[in-house]
Amino acid sequence: MSKTIAVLGLGNFGTALANHxxxxxxxxxxxCKRPEMADxxxxxxxxxxxxxxxQLSANLKATTDFSATLSADIVLLSFPSSALSxxxxxxxxxxxSIMVSAIKGLDRETLLTPLQYFRMHHPECGRIAALSxxxxxxxxxxxxxxxxxxxxxxxxxxxxxxxxxxxxxxxxYSSGDTIGVEIGGVVKNxxxxxxxxxxxxxxxxxARAGLITRGLAEMMRLAQAMGAQAMTLxxxxxxxxxxxxxTSELSRNRTVGLRLGRGEHLDHIVKTxxxxxxxxxxxxxxxELAERYKVEMPITHHVRDLLEGRHSATEMxxxxxxxxxxxxx
Amino acid sequence: MSKTIAVLGLGNFGTALANHxxxxxxxxxxxCKRPEMADxxxxxxxxxxxxxxxQLSANLKATTDFSATLSADIVLLSFPSSALSxxxxxxxxxxxSIMVSAIKGLDRETLLTPLQYFRMHHPECGRIAALSxxxxxxxxxxxxxxxxxxxxxxxxxxxxxxxxxxxxxxxxYSSGDTIGVEIGGVVKNxxxxxxxxxxxxxxxxxARAGLITRGLAEMMRLAQAMGAQAMTLxxxxxxxxxxxxxTSELSRNRTVGLRLGRGEHLDHIVKTxxxxxxxxxxxxxxxELAERYKVEMPITHHVRDLLEGRHSATEMxxxxxxxxxxxxx
Numbered sequence: 001m002s003k004t005i006a007v008l009g010l011g012n013f014g015t016a017l018a019n020h021x022x023x024x025x026x027x028x029x030x031x032c033k034r035p036e037m038a039d040x041x042x043x044x045x046x047x048x049x050x051x052x053x054x055q056l057s058a059n060l061k062a063t064t065d066f067s068a069t070l071s072a073d074i075v076l077l078s079f080p081s082s083a084l085s086x087x088x089x090x091x092x093x094x095x096x097s098i099m100v101s102a103i104k105g106l107d108r109e110t111l112l113t114p115l116q117y118f119r120m121h122h123p124e125c126g127r128i129a130a131l132s133x134x135x136x137x138x139x140x141x142x143x144x145x146x147x148x149x150x151x152x153x154x155x156x157x158x159x160x161x162x163x164x165x166x167x168x169x170x171x172x173y174s175s176g177d178t179i180g181v182e183i184g185g186v187v188k189n190x191x192x193x194x195x196x197x198x199x200x201x202x203x204x205x206x207a208r209a210g211l212i213t214r215g216l217a218e219m220m221r222l223a224q225a226m227g228a229q230a231m232t233l234x235x236x237x238x239x240x241x242x243x244x245x246x247t248s249e250l251s252r253n254r255t256v257g258l259r260l261g262r263g264e265h266l267d268h269i270v271k272t273x274x275x276x277x278x279x280x281x282x283x284x285x286x287x288e289l290a291e292r293y294k295v296e297m298p299i300t301h302h303v304r305d306l307l308e309g310r311h312s313a314t315e316m317x318x319x320x321x322x323x324x325x326x327x328x329x
Numbered sequence: 330m331s332k333t334i335a336v337l338g339l340g341n342f343g344t345a346l347a348n349h350x351x352x353x354x355x356x357x358x359x360x361c362k363r364p365e366m367a368d369x370x371x372x373x374x375x376x377x378x379x380x381x382x383x384q385l386s387a388n389l390k391a392t393t394d395f396s397a398t399l400s401a402d403i404v405l406l407s408f409p410s411s412a413l414s415x416x417x418x419x420x421x422x423x424x425x426s427i428m429v430s431a432i433k434g435l436d437r438e439t440l441l442t443p444l445q446y447f448r449m450h451h452p453e454c455g456r457i458a459a460l461s462x463x464x465x466x467x468x469x470x471x472x473x474x475x476x477x478x479x480x481x482x483x484x485x486x487x488x489x490x491x492x493x494x495x496x497x498x499x500x501x502y503s504s505g506d507t508i509g510v511e512i513g514g515v516v517k518n519x520x521x522x523x524x525x526x527x528x529x530x531x532x533x534x535x536a537r538a539g540l541i542t543r544g545l546a547e548m549m550r551l552a553q554a555m556g557a558q559a560m561t562l563x564x565x566x567x568x569x570x571x572x573x574x575x576t577s578e579l580s581r582n583r584t585v586g587l588r589l590g591r592g593e594h595l596d597h598i599v600k601t602x603x604x605x606x607x608x609x610x611x612x613x614x615x616x617e618l619a620e621r622y623k624v625e626m627p628i629t630h631h632v633r634d635l636l637e638g639r640h641s642a643t644e645m646x647x648x649x650x651x652x653x654x655x656x657x658x
Contacts, residue, residue, distance in 0.1 A: 134538035144532050145650055147539035149657055171539075171650065173657035203473050209463035209573035210476035210500075213565050220563075231658045234549070234563055236542050244538035247576045321474055321500065328478055328502035329560045 002026060003164070006069035008087065009079030010037060010062065012050045012275065016137035017078060017102060017165075022057035024167055030062040031069045038062035054141045066090065074098050074164065076131075077114060080276050081105025084114060089121050099128045100150075100161055104185035104241075105278045106285045111292065113182040126154060129161045130178055132185040133236040134244035140170070147171040149237040151181035173236065180232030183223040188242040189253045189279030190286055190300050191215030195246035196254035197306070197313050200261020211299065211320075212246050217329075218297045222286070225293040253279040260306060261313045283307055298323060331355060332493070335398035337416065338408030339366060339391065341379045341604065345466035346407060346431060346494075351386035353496055359391040360398045367391035383470045395419065403427050403493065405460075406443060409605050410434025413443060418450050428457045429479075429490055433514035433570075434607045435614045440621065442511040455483060458490045459507055461514040462565040463573035469499070476500040478566040480510035502565065509561030512552040517571040518582045518608030519615055519629050520544030524575035525583035526635070526642050529590020540628065540649075541575050546658075547626045551615070554622040582608040589635060590642045612636055627652060 003026060007018040010032040022028040032038055040048045041062035045055055069075065075093055077100070084107045093099060101114040110117060115130055133148030140146060150165070150172050152158035158174040166172045175181055191212060198208045219242070220233045232238060245251045256277045259269045270280065287304045290297040302316045311319070332355060336347040339361040351357040361367055369377045370391035374384055398404065404422055406429065413436045422428060430443040439446060444459055462477030469475060479494070479501050481487035487503040495501045504510055520541060527537045548571070549562045561567060574580045585606045588598045599609065616633045619626040631645045640648070 134535045134542070136533065136535050139533035139535040142533070144536055145539070145646070146533075146535040147543070168650065175657050204465065204468040204471070204475075205573050205577035205579060206463045206465050206468040206475040207473055209569045209576075210474070210565060212572055213463070213563075213569035214476070216563060216568065230560075230563075234542075234545060234559075235657045236539060239545065239568070240538045240542035243541055243572060243576070244534050247538075247572070248534035250534060317474070321497065328504050328564045 003073040004029070004071075005074045005076065006031060006072035007076045007078055008069060009077065009083075010041070010047055010050065011078065011080070012137035013102060014076075014078030015047045015050045015056070016140040017076060018060050019054065019056045020140050020165070020170065022059035026059065028060045029069055029072065030060060031064070031066060032062055033064060035064050038064050051137060051141050072097065074100060076100045076102060078102045081114065081278060082108065082281060084117050085109060088118055091118070091122065093122070093125055095125065097125075097127065098157060098161060099125065100131050101128070102131045104132065104189065105282050106186055106289070108281070108285060111285055111289050113179065113186070115178050115182060127157050128152065129157050130181050131161065131165065132181050132241065134240040135170070136244070136248070136250055138250060143169045145169055145171070147173065147236050147240065149173050149175050149181055149235060151175040151178045151237070153178055175232060175235075175237075177229050177232040179226050180223050180228030181237040183226060183228060184219060184233050184238030185241060186282055187215075187219040187222060187286055187300070188238070188245050189277070190283045190303050191219065191242055192245035192251055192253040193257040193260075193279045193283065193307075194299050194303050196257020196259075197261035197316065199254070200258040201313055201317065203317065208246070212242060215246075215299050216242060218299055221295045222290055222293060222297060225295045252277040256280060263313070266307060266309070280307060332402040333358070333400075334403045334405065335360060335401035336405045336407055337398060338406065338412075339370070339376055339379065340407065340409070341466035342431060343405075343407030344376045344379045344385070345469040346405060347389050348383065348385045349469050349494070349499065351388035355388065357389045358398055358401065359389060360393070360395060361391055362393060364393050367393050380466060380470050401426065403429060405429045405431060407431045410443065410607060411437065411610060413446050414438060417447055420447070420451065422451070422454055424454065426454075426456065427486060427490065428454065429460050430457070431460045433461065433518065434611050435515055435618070437610070437614060440614055440618050442508065442515070444507050444511060456486050457481065458486050459510050460490065460494065461510050461570065463569040464499070465573070465577070465579055467579060472498045474498055474500070476502065476565050476569065478502050478504050478510055478564060480504040480507045480566070482507055504561060504564075504566075506558050506561040508555050509552050509557030510566040512555060512557060513548060513562050513567030514570060515611055516544075516548040516551060516615055516629070517567070517574050518606070519612045519632050520548065520571055521574035521580055521582040522586040522589075522608045522612065523628050523632050525586020525588075526590040526645065528583070529587040530642055530646065532646065537575070541571060544575075544628050545571060547628055550624045551619055551622060551626060554624045581606040585609060592642070595636060595638070609636060
């Protein structure tokens with residue numbers, strides 16, 4: 001019998017992943033809060049709010065009944081990180097189910113990653129994985145090529161999840177480094193904000209490439225202090241996602257930085273953006289995490305100060321460039 | 330007394346670096362082959378063929394007399410790698426001079442990097458360094474921020490070169506890993522060609538980011554087999570330059586790939602490009618180097634086959650995506 005899959009959260013990314021799995025032939029049940037959204041998906045095979053030009057697979061159904069999702073073989077989390085504390089405690093899954101997190105952020109109270117947070121609430125459930133890597137919802141929906149990583153402490157689970165998502169469009173590599181994969185997905189949004197600032201100030205592609213590279217070094221330092229392997233951050237879920245988020249016109253986090261670099265105010269940007277840019281909320285949490293693990297993260301600190309209005313984009317760049325020089329590593 | 334500097338080769342990059350040093354107050358003597366170019370630089374402070382909208386510093390003079398450059402304190406190489414065998418044997422420098430290579434390529438006969446090739450011809454001259462990193466000529470000329478690496482086996486030389494180039498616009502880090510720094514500058518042009526193909530075929534930013542990431546892994550494998558440290562390739566001279574060259578509209582190597590991806594023929598692209606794209610010549614040499622060191626470099630092999638007309642861009646992408654999946658590292 002084919003596996004049943006539940007997808008919690010039908011934003012851009014959740015809708016794209018749910019539809020990807022439904023196209024592969026799985027019965028997918030998506031969960032959302034708005035009855036109109038569930039109704040449109042069930043009757044018209046379109047999500048009115050996200051990827052609305054995409055005709056969704058008939059194998060994808062939607063519900064607003066949270067409890068209906070808990071009996072699935074695979075439960076995929078794709079809601080914003082700000083909802084972790086609301087949803088994770090209610091995730092009473094079957095012991096043989098697999099929980100897959102596609103969330104790129106931290107719980108704001110505990111600073112835990114989604115997998116760490118889930119483990120804290122459900123220590124008995126060991127079959128959990130993180131899915132991450134460069135994969136825009138729009139690219140997945142259009143069946144363009146992408147490469148992502150499935151990470152789990154349990155190698156068999158990592159491979160099972162990789163097989164679940166893999167097809168000729170999406171290449172899924174497996175990894176045992178869950179913290180490395182999760183931290184890459186968190187910090188890349190912060191660095192993408194900074195890369196956007198560079199572009200918004202028209203400082204050139206040399207400066208942007210330099211900033212992304214120094215941003216990767218920050219990301220590596222934090223992840224290693226938390227127990228990750230440096231190589232993981234050089235891979236798809238770290239560097240790959242960082243490059244995509246920092247250079248693409250489609251990236252929301254980069255767009256926030258771009259508009260800050262042009263002198264717009266954050267409040268106005270957030271109001272007019274239309275959807276969540278995880279980096280805006282995550283940056284201050286990453287600063288806290290860096291302090292907890294005693295890791296130097298100058299770009300992240302400067303982005304936090306910019307977001308909180310403590311300095312302008314010009315001051316941010318001047319101050320980053322004025323840091324003392326030393327050996328590269 | 331201030332140091333004298335000779336710059337061999339006044340293309341885009343050579344002109345930008347020569348002018349950068351001249352603006353810092355050094356007396357810089359540029360060498361070029363065409364008397365009209367030298368004359369224009371000396372009389373009008375402009376290079377008619379490269380960066381011609383830039384008013385050059387009056388401290389930059391030019392000559393077509395090769396021997397006049399050999400007595401300089403610092404000799405900077407910035408000619409195309411195809412001229413290594415013609416020029417390097419004639420570089421009889423003073424024993425206390427410093428030779429700095431800004432060349433990103435390989436000697437086509439020996440497959441040696443510029444520093445390796447120089448050492449072979451002048452084993453008595455130990456004060457040599459490579460300068461590399463994300464720094465478009467146009468960005469340097471506009472005094473936009475950039476970060477690069479000065480690498481030498483001799484730490485004092487690396488630092489001396491770093492101090493020579495550093496100012497408030499250009500941050501120069503020092504490194505002891507010459508082979509790592511040089512190989513990054515070579516392989517990035519090959520991967521940028523492949524990234525251009527992805528863009529030319531409109532495969533999306535997810536695919537491009539994935540390709541760049543897998544390209545970095547290839548670059549790392551080759552460099553490590555040649556004795557480099559992996560971290561160097563994650564730095565400015567490896568990853569930084571790779572990101573810039575693979576994502577910028579200004580990159581010639583990416584442009585060649587972009588046009589190949591759209592179905593243009595290589596001969597036509599090279600004829601109409603106006604300046605050298607190092608990657609076109611370097612790719613086959615990197616394949617040879619990979620075979621010599623028994624390193625797997627699938628993207629590089631596929632780019633070579635595309636450049637040599639053995640398969641189309643579509644076949645190249647299909648074949649890269651069909652490779653067997655395994656753990657990421």
